Amino acid sequence: MVLRLTVQVLLVLQALLREPGRELYGLEVCEETGLLPGTAYPILLRLEDQGWVTSRWEDVDPRAEKRPARRYYRLTAGGAAQASAAVTSARRPSSAALRRLAREPGTT
Amino acid sequence: MLPRPPFSPRQKKVILVTLPTASCCFGAIDLLLGAGVNALTLLALAGMVTMSAGFAIIGWPAGDGLPVRVRDRRDGGSLGRGLDRDAGRAPRQVGERPVWRAVARLMPPAAGRRWLAEMDSLLFEITAEQRRNAVHSYLLSVPRLLVMTWASELSRRARPRFRRPR
Numbered sequence: 366m367v368l369r370l371t372v373q374v375l376l377v378l379q380a381l382l383r384e385p386g387r388e389l390y391g392l393e394v395c396e397e398t399g400l401l402p403g404t405a406y407p408i409l410l411r412l413e414d415q416g417w418v419t420s421r422w423e424d425v426d427p428r429a430e431k432r433p434a435r436r437y438y439r440l441t442a443g444g445a446a447q448a449s450a451a452v453t454s455a456r457r458p459s460s461a462a463l464r465r466l467a468r469e470p471g472t473t
Numbered sequence: 474m475l476p477r478p479p480f481s482p483r484q485k486k487v488i489l490v491t492l493p494t495a496s497c498c499f500g501a502i503d504l505l506l507g508a509g510v511n512a513l514t515l516l517a518l519a520g521m522v523t524m525s526a527g528f529a530i531i532g533w534p535a536g537d538g539l540p541v542r543v544r545d546r547r548d549g550g551s552l553g554r555g556l557d558r559d560a561g562r563a564p565r566q567v568g569e570r571p572v573w574r575a576v577a578r579l580m581p582p583a584a585g586r587r588w589l590a591e592m593d594s595l596l597f598e599i600t601a602e603q604r605r606n607a608v609h610s611y612l613l614s615v616p617r618l619l620v621m622t623w624a625s626e627l628s629r630r631a632r633p634r635f636r637r638p639r
Contacts, residue, residue, distance in 0.1 A: 391591055391594065392598050392599065401607060401610035402607045402610055402611060403607070403609075403614035404610060404614065406588075406611075407617055410621060414625050422590075432594075432597055432598065433590070433593050433594040433597050434590075435594050436587075436590075436594065
């Protein structure tokens with residue numbers, strides 16, 4: 366499955382890249398990206414499928430913590446490199462957009 | 474000491490919906506019997522309607538407004554229930570709802586279990602208002618998730634077959 370770098374995917378990658386070593390759980394990803402869980406979850410699943418992200422269940426006793434265990438996500442070493450490359454290239458305007466800009470009167 | 478009410482709010486709701494539905498069904502049977510419709514068929518239909526209304530109410534999502542009894546699980550179950558005190562109402566575990574369980578069953582088993590557990594974990598930590606939006610977005614993502622999880626599962630199963638011998 367090819368990973369399409371949509372705006373939402375880039376938002377998730379950016380959130381994970383902010384502190385590459387830090388693990389984020391689903392709710393944190395949603396809060397940092399502003400995405401709804403139904404959007405963020407398939408993205409995280411796809412990133413994990415591609416090997417960019419790895420995840421694990423929190424090792425806690427839910428009864429002691431009085432909440433269900435969270436699933437934590439973090440970028441893999443390879444994933445972090447690919448993600449930062451993807452985010453950087455997304456920030457750069459595409460050649461098509463530059464050509465369009467050049468054609469517009471008053472921009473040069 | 475106050476006397477214990479004969480019915481819980483949930484039981485009252487079930488009775489309030491089931492009784493009128495049943496009486497409507499039997500009224501319809503009465504009317505249609507004159508028209509020569511098979512009585513047994515109608516009786517079966519009435520039973521089905523009543524039962525489905527009853528089950529729908531019993532399985533009413535508690536997080537969406539119906540107060541549920543706050544209780545902890547003592548049977549070694551993995552999750553506590555009714556601990557979302559900020560929301561004012563106890564969220565019912567997603568995994569306990571037949572609809573979500575049915576949706577999860579459409580996915581490959583491991584993916585379905587993980588989806589339910591993750592949804593449980595997230596819905597537990599948000600407020601009732603946020604929960605409604607979150608549940609809605611989870612519902613909307615189901616078709617995409619089904620395709621994704623099955624595609625990933627099938628590719629995982631197919632991979633070893635095409636592995637070249639070294």
